[in-house]
Amino acid sequence: MRLMKKGREKVLWAGKEMWGAVRPLSGQLSARLYGEYVQNMLRVLLPWNAVIAPGDRVEVGGAPYVCAAARFLLGHVQADLRRCAR
Secondary structure, three states: OHHHHOEEEEEEEOOEEEEEEEEEOOOHHHHHHHHHHHHHEEEEEEEOOOOOOOOOEEEEOOEEEEEEEEEEOOOEEEEEEEEOOO
16 A cells, blocks of 8 residues: 555646645654544645645545644645645
8 A cells, every 4th residue: 555655646736736745754753743533644745945834724535634843844744734624
């Protein structure tokens, strides 16, 4: 399942559509940070000029998510997304 979720998908938020690298969250630090929600979390790598903030509604591959955390790094933006209801 993990290999199937890796890849590039269209990410839609605030009326903007971009391609992002989608990775499932895994590991002890992620599990400690997000607790029981870790199985419903994705980490998305976006281009450096993406403006995203925690609380923003995001759609990845047609499924609704909410931005839980965002880190702005030199070459890209890393956003952790939590699955939510429509």
